[in-house]
Amino acid sequence: MMMNFKLLILFLITMANMGFAQGKPEEQLEWAKVFDKYNAKGTILVVDKRSSLQEVKVFNSERANKRFAPASTFKVPHTLFALDAGLVKxxxxxxxWDGVKRSFKLHNQDQNLRSAMRYSALWVYEIFAKQLGEEKAKNYLKKIDYGNMDPRTDTGVYWIDGKLAISAYEQIDFLKKLYRNTLPFQKQHLLLLKDLMIVEAGSNWILRAKTGWQGSYGWWVGWVEWPSGPVFFALNIDTPNKMKDLYKRQAIVKDILLAINALPTNK
Structure with missing residues (x-):
């Protein structure tokens, strides 16, 4: 009996090291109804860690493994780069504000780090990118193992128009490290970033997230914190109708999170 118990423990440890104890992705075919409701094509990955064995649920697993430009979801790690390099205090x-009128009205004003994150003010992060330079950006990307770690670009910014790309699975891998404060940055910077990411909150839950839009597709990535643990999500959808499709990012995610009780029904 003792030998069998030892073998069982050894088996469980082996499975944990191989990743089995963390839960295998389960394709959620029923989530197609949510995407159909909003006439959207895309993928969503949800990692629910509210129990000892996390649940990994995905719709369109093939697309969840495909890399796309991170667009403004890159403001999350980019903020850490800027803080670490002393580009912002x-x-x-x-x-x-530089006086250049842009299509998003809220971009046409002075910004601070909080407003630049909330309104997704691209021009602030263009300043950071110029001050950092390609080589330092590449070093930071490698330091955090972010997507393909390639900051090259021929035109435009590298996280929208350039080579940088990341998958939904990789987005959540990064967010897990941020949640656990295990990224290689000062803890005060990690805590500030997570504060900047707050979208909604209740008495016992917090939603931290960031949108992104490349033009032809959009992201919404983040997590919901509960006392029992976080629920991470990464959504990527096509946006053929451009700005008219942008609301669908949050709408699809919230419908799915509500369905799995990861958001409160009465907020």
């Missing part, structure tokens, strides 16, 4: 530092 804190959330209160003001970045004066």
């Amino acid at each position: 804190d959330e209160f530092q003001i970045f004066p």
Whole structure:
């Protein structure tokens, strides 16, 4: 009996090391109804860690493994790069508007780190990218093992128009490290970033997330914190109708999170 028990423990440890104890992805065919409801094509990956064995659920697993430009979801790691490199002191530092009128009205004003994240002000992060340079950006990307770690671009910014690409699975791998404060940055910077990412909150839950839009497709990635553990998500959908499709990112994710009780029904 003792030998069998030892063998069982050894088996469980082996399975854990191989990743089996972390849960295998389960294709959620019923989530197609949510995508159909919004006339959207794409993928969503949900990693629910509210129990000892996390549940990994996915719709369109093939697309979840495909890399896309991160677009403005890259503001999450980019903020850490800027803080670590001393390009911004804190959330209160003001970045004066350059006077260039852009299509998003809220971009046409002075920004600080919090507003630049909330309104997804691209021009602030273009300043960071110019000050960092390609070589330092590449070093940071390798440091955190982010997607294909390639900051090259011929035109435009590298996280929208360039070579940088990341999959839904890789997005969540990065977010897990951020949640656990295991990324190689000062803890005060990690905590500030997570504060900047708050979208909604209740008495016992917090939704932290960031949108992204490349033009032909969009992202919404983040997690919901509960006392029992986090629920991570990464959605990527096509946006053939451009800005008219952008609301679908949050709408699809919220419908699915509500269906698995990862968001409260009465907020």
